[in-house]
Amino acid sequence: MTQKxxxxxxxxxxxxxxxxxxxxxxxxxxxxxxxxxVLGKTLDELFGEEDE
Amino acid sequence: xKQNSKTNLDEMQERRLFQIEEIGFWLTFWAAAAAVVIxxxxxxxxxxxxxxxIVLLISSAYLVFAxxxxxxxxxxxxxxxxxxxxxxxxxxxxxxxxILLIRVLAVLKRPxxxxxxxxxxxxxxxxxxxxxxxxxxxxxxxxKRRAKLDDAEDEIA
Numbered sequence: 001m002t003q004k005x006x007x008x009x010x011x012x013x014x015x016x017x018x019x020x021x022x023x024x025x026x027x028x029x030x031x032x033x034x035x036x037x038v039l040g041k042t043l044d045e046l047f048g049e050e051d052e
Numbered sequence: 053x054k055q056n057s058k059t060n061l062d063e064m065q066e067r068r069l070f071q072i073e074e075i076g077f078w079l080t081f082w083a084a085a086a087a088v089v090i091x092x093x094x095x096x097x098x099x100x101x102x103x104x105x106i107v108l109l110i111s112s113a114y115l116v117f118a119x120x121x122x123x124x125x126x127x128x129x130x131x132x133x134x135x136x137x138x139x140x141x142x143x144x145x146x147x148x149x150x151i152l153l154i155r156v157l158a159v160l161k162r163p164x165x166x167x168x169x170x171x172x173x174x175x176x177x178x179x180x181x182x183x184x185x186x187x188x189x190x191x192x193x194x195x196k197r198r199a200k201l202d203d204a205e206d207e208i209a
Contacts, residue, residue, distance in 0.1 A: 012062035025064045
């Protein structure tokens with residue numbers, strides 16, 4: 001799925017989606033949940049801390 | 053997820069816009085403050101600096117009211133204590149004394165005498181007391197507000 005398609009699906013700009021992916025912007029929990037819903041993933045899978 | 057219904061911006065764009073507006077506000081604020089100081093030093097009377105002065109007063113009053121209402125003192129770690137207020141008040145007091153002294157010496161072309169220095173010092177001391185008094189009143193209101201906001205009465209069980 002492209003950034004543009006995901007951005008459109010959750011109702012934000014591609015610029016915002018790119019900033020989230022790059023770690024330049026911390027989305028609100030509401031937006032996190034919307035992204036998880038579209039991608040069919042859990043919050044932990046998408047935004048959880050990775051083990052060292 | 054919908055964008056803000058009042059704007060056509062998403063949450064990150066809104067946050068960026070807030071940051072841009074914040075910088076714009078402080079640029080305007082300090083430019084107006086600089087304009088007042090420069091005009092005061094150059095000998096402008098109260099009527100000439102009234103416009104900028106009113107803008108500064110209104111924006112300062114809003115800032116003070118809004119921050120205290122939300123239980124915010126500063127963002128740079130200055131503790132709300134008498135000691136901090138006493139130290140911070142020295143800045144505007146010194147500025148007011150210096151502006152008066154420069155104005156008297158440069159605009160009114162008076163020589164620097166003990167009397168002139170005394171008047172400037174007394175003016176600075178007056179400004180210091182006013183600033184300290186206002187800050188102490190604000191500190192008391194802030195503490196009261198902070199206590200109310202930290203009260204757990206509205207916590208959902």
